[in-house]
Amino acid sequence: xxxxxxxxxxxxxxxxxxxxxxxxxxxxxxxxxxxxxxxxxxxxxxxxxxxxxxxxxxxxxxxxxxxxxxxxxxxxxxxxxxxxxxxxxxxxxxxxxxxxxxxxxxxxxxxxxxxxxxxxxxxxxxxxxxxxxxxxxxxxxxxxxxxxxxxxxxxxxxxxxxxxxxxxxxxxxxxxxxxxxxxxxxxxxxxxxxxxxxxxxxxxxxxxxxxxxxxxxxxxxxxxxxxxxxxxxxxxxxxxxxxxxxxxxxxxxxxxxxxxxxxxxxxxxxxxxxxxxxxxxxxxxxxxxxxxxxxxxxxxxxxxxxxxxxxxxxxxxxxxxxxxxxxxxxxxxxxxxxxxxxxxxxxxxxxxxxxxxxxxxxxxxxxxxxxxxxxxxxxxxxxxxxxxxxxxxxxxxxxxxxxxxxxxxxxxxxxxxxxxxxxxxxxxxxxxxxxxxxxxxxxxxxxxxxxxxxxxxxxxxxxxxxxxxxxxxxxxxxxxxxxxxxxxxxxxxxxxxxxxxxxxxxxxxxxxxxxxxxxxxxxxxxxxxxxxxxxxxxxxxxxxxxxxxxxxxxxxxxxxxxxxxxxxxxxxxxxxxxxxxxxxxxxxxxxxxxxxxxxxxxxxxxxxxxxxxxxxxxxxxxxxxxxxxxxxxxxxxxxxxxxxxxxxxxxxxxxxxxxxxxxxxxxxxxxxxxxxxxxxxxxxxxxxxxxxxxxxxxxxxxxxxxxxxxxxxxxx
Numbered sequence: 001x002x003x004x005x006x007x008x009x010x011x012x013x014x015x016x017x018x019x020x021x022x023x024x025x026x027x028x029x030x031x032x033x034x035x036x037x038x039x040x041x042x043x044x045x046x047x048x049x050x051x052x053x054x055x056x057x058x059x060x061x062x063x064x065x066x067x068x069x070x071x072x073x074x075x076x077x078x079x080x081x082x083x084x085x086x087x088x089x090x091x092x093x094x095x096x097x098x099x100x101x102x103x104x105x106x107x108x109x110x111x112x113x114x115x116x117x118x119x120x121x122x123x124x125x126x127x128x129x130x131x132x133x134x135x136x137x138x139x140x141x142x143x144x145x146x147x148x149x150x151x152x153x154x155x156x157x158x159x160x161x162x163x164x165x166x167x168x169x170x171x172x173x174x175x176x177x178x179x180x181x182x183x184x185x186x187x188x189x190x191x192x193x194x195x196x197x198x199x200x201x202x203x204x205x206x207x208x209x210x211x212x213x214x215x216x217x218x219x220x221x222x223x224x225x226x227x228x229x230x231x232x233x234x235x236x237x238x239x240x241x242x243x244x245x246x247x248x249x250x251x252x253x254x255x256x257x258x259x260x261x262x263x264x265x266x267x268x269x270x271x272x273x274x275x276x277x278x279x280x281x282x283x284x285x286x287x288x289x290x291x292x293x294x295x296x297x298x299x300x301x302x303x304x305x306x307x308x309x310x311x312x313x314x315x316x317x318x319x320x321x322x323x324x325x326x327x328x329x330x331x332x333x334x335x336x337x338x339x340x341x342x343x344x345x346x347x348x349x350x351x352x353x354x355x356x357x358x359x360x361x362x363x364x365x366x367x368x369x370x371x372x373x374x375x376x377x378x379x380x381x382x383x384x385x386x387x388x389x390x391x392x393x394x395x396x397x398x399x400x401x402x403x404x405x406x407x408x409x410x411x412x413x414x415x416x417x418x419x420x421x422x423x424x425x426x427x428x429x430x431x432x433x434x435x436x437x438x439x440x441x442x443x444x445x446x447x448x449x450x451x452x453x454x455x456x457x458x459x460x461x462x463x464x465x466x467x468x469x470x471x472x473x474x475x476x477x478x479x480x481x482x483x484x485x486x487x488x489x490x491x492x493x494x495x496x497x498x499x500x501x502x503x504x505x506x507x508x509x510x511x512x513x514x515x516x517x518x519x520x521x522x523x524x525x526x527x528x529x530x531x532x533x534x535x536x537x538x539x540x541x542x543x544x545x546x547x548x549x550x551x552x553x554x555x556x557x558x559x560x561x562x563x564x565x566x567x568x569x570x571x572x573x574x575x576x577x578x579x580x581x582x583x584x585x586x587x588x589x590x591x592x593x594x595x596x597x598x599x600x601x602x603x604x605x606x607x608x609x610x611x612x613x614x615x616x617x618x619x620x621x622x623x624x625x626x627x628x629x630x631x632x633x634x635x636x637x638x639x640x641x642x643x644x645x646x647x648x649x650x651x652x653x654x655x656x657x658x659x660x661x662x663x664x665x666x667x668x669x670x671x672x673x674x675x676x677x678x679x680x681x682x683x684x685x686x687x688x689x690x691x692x693x694x695x696x697x698x699x700x701x702x703x704x705x706x707x708x709x710x711x712x713x714x715x716x
Contacts, residue, residue, distance in 0.1 A: 305339070479498075
């Protein structure tokens with residue numbers, strides 16, 4: 001499989017690129033060797049998904065007569081989209097409960113709507129069918145068309161309220177999984193947003209707010225599992241003749257309006273603006289365009305992500321949610337944390353390092369020099385330090401920040417920036433080579449997985465043909481299951497090719513939990529035959545798929561670059577108190593500093609991912625997934641594949657502005673691979689190597705321009 005690179009006149013194979021990188025390493029300019037002669041496989045790379053990969057399920061299609069059919073997935077939640085936790089005109093007392101995940105959310109409570117829009121076919125009719133994923137619903141209600149004509153309507157209020165009555169159940173609102181869609185349906189034949197109603201036309205807006213109810217016992221509990229029986233769900237915006245669109249609030253009273261394309265960082269998978277004052281939960285939401293079946297896959301995978309592999313309990317509602325007994329005692333003898341969510345705070349990053357405290361929400365990768373300079377597992381730790389142990393008498397392998405060395409950088413206008421580089425302390429032996437890595441946020445990963453290899457490789461410029469000082473090379477990695485060479489996408493050095501591999505690697509290294517990818521804990525220590533010696537029960541193939549699918553389906557918050565239409569005199573939520581003009585200016589300055597040479601603003605996903613939600617999406621991740629030499633300041637002592645100590649994958653920037661909410665405060669946010677940077681300014685000033693010129697341009701900007709650029713980053 002051949003590929004082209006930015007500035008190259010002809011295709012280059014993986015082996016050819018390796019030769020280019022190795023030649024460049026000896027040509028001066030401070031470039032480090034990207035890897036040994038064996039780092040790049042001579043075999044051609046293999047695409048992650050074949051061109052004929054079938055869709056798992058459809059999310060939208062047109063019938064021959066022009067009817068547009070949209071399939072909308074839905075999950076349970078606790079309250080409405082615009083409820084802030086207190087009346088709109090009252091002082092702030094706390095967040096709402098719209099983005100929450102109620103107990104039992106992961107079973108028997110997902111569903112969907114089949115929206116059959118006949119307006120494009122020339123008829124005045126939209127039929128909406130309820131589709132239940134599991135069990136039976138009884139009493140589901142459905143609200144449509146937010147009543148914006150009533151000035152008293154603020155947080156919620158609807159023009160049309162309906163139920164899904166089933167003629168096979170005596171016209172009662174009882175609907176079952178697997179039933180024909182026409183059994184539980186309703187019709188809309190006019191636009192209820194106008195008074196009097198007007199004929200439906202393409203472009204009209206319809207808010208959809210289903211409220212599911214399960215069949216229940218006399219005490220109100222669900223008959224199917226004893227959990228709750230009454231819920232709300234996500235409020236979606238349907239545009240007639242178009243489909244579902246992420247929305248934000250405009251005047252009057254935060255009326256629903258499609259988010260403009262330029263603010264859709266994750267394309268149609270972007271998460272709508274949130275007005276329930278829950279920015280801390282924005283990284284945990286499913287893609288806006290998620291299908292009906294994939295909603296069930298999302299919640300089942302999320303349950304695993306939140307499950308303790310020590311006691312089987314869920315991190316949320318641990319005394320109410322059913323214990324996941326299959327995962328009790330599955331931790332390995334050594335581990336860092338007992339669940340995935342324990343390292344990825346609210347789907348965000350590791351906890352901020354504190355001097356003297358164990359870094360057990362971060363990964364400390366380790367290695368030793370082998371024959372010919374090739375890396376081999378450390379004799380004590382293997383490929384990474386597992387700091388905790390099940391046995392009370394086990395050796396203490398704790399790692400902490402002992403202190404830091406400080407350097408003060410004075411910018412041209414006199415502003416001083418203090419850079420702190422951590423110094424680490426090991427309770428066990430100090431490894432010959434190590435790299436400290438914070439857990440990154442897990443939003444939008446499926447969209448990055450859906451990028452075609454060609455679109456990423458086209459951005460590479462290993463010979464710097466365009467002369468901008470920025471090269472960019474891919475990290476080709478070996479698929480641990482097939483031995484095939486694939487493009488690396490995930491991890492700080494792009495050392496994982498897929499989310500399946502990423503999830504399995506984290507399970508075995510951070511929790512000692514085995515899986516079909518790494519069926520032995522010996523994989524963590526580099527045993528050559530680890531795949532042929534399973535040594536304990538771990539997650540099954542189905543469960544590994546669920547974890548990977550959950551990660552694939554997490555949405556990306558839309559860019560907060562638009563001013564929302566709050567009613568006069570009402571407090572604006574902090575996350576929406578933005579200055580669009582300043583953000584636009586910052587975006588221009590970001591490009592002028594040539595930060596976009598690595599942080600590519602816009603890409604388009606391919607057509608081969610099994611999930612329709614991720615195909616053909618124009619996304620704005622601000623990454624190229626390539627490796628870049630970041631200079632000696634950010635170098636550590638460990639290589640991964642051809643990614644040497646100075647080479648790092650361009651980190652996506654989407655979600656940067658939500659981190660202060662997700663992590664629990666700006667003081668708890670850390671940037672760069674090891675979390676050394678306390679602010680975005682520090683993170684930028686740490687940039688060196690290929691980013692040196694862009695850093696100097698940023699430093700030379702007047703303070704007002706630097707702050708505008710930071711405002712742009714914080715809007716992402």
